[in-house]
Amino acid sequence: MEEVDNIIIHTFRQIGCDIDDDTVSLKQFSTEMIIGATVRCLKIIDDSTSLPQSLPPGMSARFRMGTDLANALVALGYKGEMGYQTFLYSNESDIRRVLMFLVEKLPKDTAVTSDEPLGKSALLSRSIADSISDQIQSPWIPPCCKKRGIRWRTPKKWNREGASGAHVYHSVAVTMPNGLDDLSRKIPKEVKNYYTKDLLLVSWQPPRHEDVAASLLETNAVDLTAAQEWEAEWNSAGLQSRLTPQEYKARKKERLQKKIASQLQQDIQKAESGGSSSAGAADLLQFLNNLSDKTPGKQQGKGSRFTHTSKLQFAQDDDKAITQMGIGEGVPRADTEEELRQKREDEQQNLRDKLSELTNQMEAMELSMKKFGAGIQQMEEQKLTEERNNEEQEDSYRVKKRTMDLLPDAENNIAKLQGVVEASAQRLVSLAKQWEKHRAPLIDEYRTLKEQNASKESESLKKLEDIQELRDRMKDVVDETRAKEELQKQLAAEYERMTKDVNRSAYTRRILEIVGNIRKQKDEIQKVLVDTKTLQKEINHLSGKLDRTFTVTDELIFKDAKKDESVRKAYKYLAALHENFDQLIKTVEETGSIVREIRDLEDQIESESNKKTTANLEKISADNKEMKKENATLLAKVKGK
Template identity: 25%
Template sequence: MDEAQEILLNSLGSLGVSLPPGVSSVQDLNPGTLVSICAQSLHLIDDSLSFPTSLPDIMAERFKICAEIASAIKGVGYRGDISFNQFLYPSEEDSYKLVRFLVERLSEASEGGKNANKKIDGVIRSENNKLEVVLKDTVEKDDNPRLHLNQLIVTTGLNDLKLETEVVETTCPVDKEFSVNGPIDACLAPRDKAEKGAVGISGEGSLESSKEARCRRLEDVKELIEESGNLKGASYGVRESPANSYTVFEQNLAFLQEHSSKIQNQIKDLHSEGKMLLEELSSRVLESQCLQYEYNVLEAVVGMATDHEKPIDLYVEDLNKRIEAGRNDLVELGSQWDALNKPLEDKKRSLEESLHAQTPEVLDKLKKLKEVELQTQEIISEIQKREEEHSRLSAELKDQPKVASRKSYIQRISEITKNSRKQDADIERILQETRELQIESNSIQDRLHRTYAVVDETIFRDAKKDSVSRQAYRLLTSLHQSFEQISEKILATDRARREIAEHEAKLAAMASRSLDINRLQTDLDAIRRENEFLEQRLHNREM
């Protein structure tokens, strides 16, 4: 029984009910912990139900809160008898039934949440399918999708590389030593220059390694381009022999696709490394700017503190003037922004209207794409919340004490099921025997009634003529009445024994509840004192 109680309490904890420390079985539940568990469980079952998780000091408030919780539990489907005394003076049996009911209801509520999540997943899946259909329509407009996609991938990678080098060129000049090796070195030189400047902050060793890595990548790119050029020349030569042109073209196409994928991977690596270096450089620049600003502020403060010729009020007045000037500048900039933003908004609106008039399908697809992006953001935030909750529950699971293994639980459940089946078989056998005895008793009673009716009629007919028969008839009626009285007494005795057994079971249950008479007397005295205090206040108000 202790293991079953521990399983119930662990189930409550896993369903989101916080248990106080030191509670490992139902016997450890006192009125305060029982009220806290019930209040939390009712709030999880129904969000509209909200009760305090602790008992107040005033006895009247305690009775009121316990009565409200009892009625709420009755409202969510509890079939047993429940009132305030189950909370203020709990017994082990009543508390076990109540906790088991709460676990069942919380499990049903969690199943309902899972069904809602399945519906959300279905909506997300349908929106993803719609997006895939839109993208497929745009791709299928080309005659040769495979070559088109390969060309698009390579072109996109080169454009990204070009865009990245242009961004780097705006921040730092190109070193002359990289402009000798051809157009590829010229494109990659700004990236190496930026990386050189960023890595130089951390040390010369990392600079040398990064330069060597760049040189290796440049050599690989050169080799790939030379091989592709040679392959291109070879393909032109093969065109003169039409017999092998198709096979050679397929081989050349596979080779070009392989090399284009390699070039794309190297471009992506260079692009990502350049991004990392730019981010690190920008962060270092911002950090240096913040430090410089703090240094200037501290220098100004020190100058103000050491300047004895001017009072502090002049500096405060100067700062107030600067703040007011800054506010005026912000207001002016806001007005200028409004003046510039309004024609831009009108132009944007007119362009959207013209685009909608020319190609309404593109605008509809854009709206759908925006809706999908908004739903994606909501889903990502929901996933983040679920991940946080998962990490929290994982930490709580690690902190919880280790319980018995799943195999032991399965073994216990199988034993309980086996015993239950055995008890069901015994009950069925007893009911069958009782039914057979009842049928036999009814048949015997019917036979006795028929026999008595025949004998009574025979003796009564002879009793009119003979005095002996009359005496026999009196004895027969007296015997019949005596046996009826005996039968009634046996039934009454059996009924009394059953009532005695029921009363004994009730007495045993009352004895197991371990009611503390001193505690009851203390609560009664507190209620009397509160009543007297309330009566005194009422009397003072009337006077």
């Protein structure tokens, strides 16, 4: 079995399974390794397999995955017993049979397996070997010659030494036009003139040309971070405010200005209490107040009820802030806060009354507009009907007028009309005959051309199908050629990396030794079978001879037993001896059958011990507990819902 395990493990390593170098037998395979190797083989055999290569965390998902693997193997033609327990609670013999079945089902073309990704250890060793071989093949260069970035050609690729074009990552602030992509946004003319005339190109703004890429990367990263922060803030707080993005930004700007103003007011009060000058802080506060009055996004004049309420609320906050800051001290105040509140309420009530009055007027105007629109549409329909009637009456009038003009000379006019009708009829008949003369050859020509066109179309379709098939074949051939070229390069690289002292004769000798051992075992088995057959023949021959001898002896002694008493005793002794020998033969046969049963039981005990029944029972009990926990959590979730 060691040779079989070595073949299976070697095959799995070739197809890309991540198997440690210390693994030399299937006994060392864990459940994860078995499932990963099985799924990898199934994907190589059938590309449509979509099973994961690792065990899921849940027990129910593991059972489903084991069942899916069993169904896939049964679909491939596996004849043995198969179920989820084969993979989850595996034993060595069953897994060996399953893996040998998969190895036999693998495609013989190595190009299929070469496309599969290799394991981590194989990729790492391959990359290390490539880099070492490149460094060995490239010439040595002193450090003074590496400043220009010299490049050397190796058998595989170009290797560059030195880093003359590398620079330290250093970024500077760059200015880029903002808002030009938004057509709805109005940009002042001064800003546009600055963008078009005065603003330098991005590649000219950094003092060094090497800092352009770093500066652009830094600017884009900052913009991306700001955009992500704004999106997160808008999704969390902006949507809850039920405002537009512009209103939300304006509101946020006002709050920031108020915070700055309150902080400045505190600084002014501290400065006044300390006796220092606060003119600069007061000027800055006045500038902030002016800026808040000119904040874009504020609606002036008409607005919604919510907007007026928010304005009045923020106005109260502004008044409180100004009162706390001490601005306007010394100026006499005419109204108290209660009077101001009363005025605001009166103003709000007046605005509400005006709003309701304007709303009523607008509704009345909309109703009147709808009525006028319906009347206009009705009048247009009447106009169209009248125009149609007028045209019909004009046509009838023209016909009647012409008939009235022809009435004074009715007989002559009727004769003329009959002549005109007959002439037009004869002309139509002649035209029909001429048309028939031209029509027949044209129809024949049309039919022939149609048939030719149909045949040409069918031929062209066949040619197009042939061309498409040729193109598909060409693509397949090109893909196959590329795959084979890549395989040839990979095999050539592996051949170059392989040690040349090992030849195929060693592997061939090893295979021949295995075949010789198998033949020796077969010969020994054949010898045992031949010996068994000869022994059986001898036993049958002796038993037959014994029966014949006993029969002859019994007849001879029975004839003389009637006359002589001693012969009667000899006859009795002969019968007892024959019976004893029969019992001995039965005892020997029963002993042989018991020995065979003992051997069979020992083999069964050994096979059951190899199946790891105790370990599987422990694992099954642990999985059962895990399933109970999962069921309890699911029931709790269902009850919670």
